[in-house]
Amino acid sequence: MKQPLLAAESIGKSFGRRQVLRTASLWVYPGAVTALVGRNGEGKSTLFKIAAGLLRADYGMVRYEEHRFSRTRLPDMARRGLFFLPERSLLCRSLTLRNHFRAIEHHFGDRHVDHAVDLLNLGALIDRQAHQLSGGERRRAELALAVARGPSCLLADEPFLGIVPRDAEFLTVVFKQLARDGCAVAITGHEVQSLFDTADDVLWMTAGTTHALGTPAKARKHHQFVREYLGFEALR
Amino acid sequence: MLPAPFLVRGFVVRAVAFWAFVRLVVYAVTLGVVSQDPGIVDPVREAMQLTPQGLLAVVALVYGLVLIDARRRNLPVFLANMGVGRVAVGALVLGPVLVAEIIVGMVL
Numbered sequence: 001m002k003q004p005l006l007a008a009e010s011i012g013k014s015f016g017r018r019q020v021l022r023t024a025s026l027w028v029y030p031g032a033v034t035a036l037v038g039r040n041g042e043g044k045s046t047l048f049k050i051a052a053g054l055l056r057a058d059y060g061m062v063r064y065e066e067h068r069f070s071r072t073r074l075p076d077m078a079r080r081g082l083f084f085l086p087e088r089s090l091l092c093r094s095l096t097l098r099n100h101f102r103a104i105e106h107h108f109g110d111r112h113v114d115h116a117v118d119l120l121n122l123g124a125l126i127d128r129q130a131h132q133l134s135g136g137e138r139r140r141a142e143l144a145l146a147v148a149r150g151p152s153c154l155l156a157d158e159p160f161l162g163i164v165p166r167d168a169e170f171l172t173v174v175f176k177q178l179a180r181d182g183c184a185v186a187i188t189g190h191e192v193q194s195l196f197d198t199a200d201d202v203l204w205m206t207a208g209t210t211h212a213l214g215t216p217a218k219a220r221k222h223h224q225f226v227r228e229y230l231g232f233e234a235l236r
Numbered sequence: 237m238l239p240a241p242f243l244v245r246g247f248v249v250r251a252v253a254f255w256a257f258v259r260l261v262v263y264a265v266t267l268g269v270v271s272q273d274p275g276i277v278d279p280v281r282e283a284m285q286l287t288p289q290g291l292l293a294v295v296a297l298v299y300g301l302v303l304i305d306a307r308r309r310n311l312p313v314f315l316a317n318m319g320v321g322r323v324a325v326g327a328l329v330l331g332p333v334l335v336a337e338i339i340v341g342m343v344l
Contacts, residue, residue: 053316054313054316073316073321074313074316074317075237075315075316075318075319075320075321076319076321078316078317078318078319079237079319083317084313084316084317086313088310089310090310090313090314090317091310091314092309092310092311092314093309093310094309099242100314102240102242103239103240103243103314103318104318105240106239106240106241106318107237107240107318107319130310145317149317
């Protein structure tokens, strides 16, 4: 049985009186793309942030490779090979793309930088500052940074949000390629077509907990998931 | 783990700039107070000196301003993805501030 590279298990989290996560879990496997789907406010981003180390869980445990954490921190996880793409922009407004790549080179070497720039077609944008990029260009640039890092695990929160279909295709290809290279990839969002085209496994988050639905094809046959999330129109 | 050299330069320059700003405000306010006291021979020198608690407050204020500026520029998550945490950023603030305070102490 294959072992997940990153596992966040039985996670609970409340904000004030509102309990967002009750027993939520996330398993991210090497060489596969996992899609986490669910309605707005169900806690997908919260679970990603806890797994990445940006938020503290009230209870539950995170495991990365052989290491177990009750409290994760992104800098520690990043040194172990994790890369987190937040829903909000990752890029620093005052830096050019070239400087972002220089920072990656400084920490992780330049093995993948040229490949990342070519793969995501960023040659013409390399000397632009982050605030001069469109939404789609920014997403491509962020993903290029992830590719340049050469992560063993990538968590991307809503990567398809607000971008045109052509850029979404770019992103799909890159996520799949990262997985083919052995990276464990997890993505969230509501763009079911793009997510299901990309994913090998689907996790559904509802009522503060997660359900493993299997492949996208199996997910489309899951009656409760279709009724409560996809809607029957999606099957026609 | 420290960030890339050009980011280190940015943090040091900002730490020194914020320190100069905070020190100027503290100096101006303290000078206004000590000038009223006829018993103080050299009010300018008096106003430039900080108690240990004052130094701690200046360091905390500068650190806070650097963090707010970093957040405004969307740096924390990017740096965290590089493995750079708050301790490293704290060192980049504390170092220049302490050096600047030592220089001020030597000049006085």
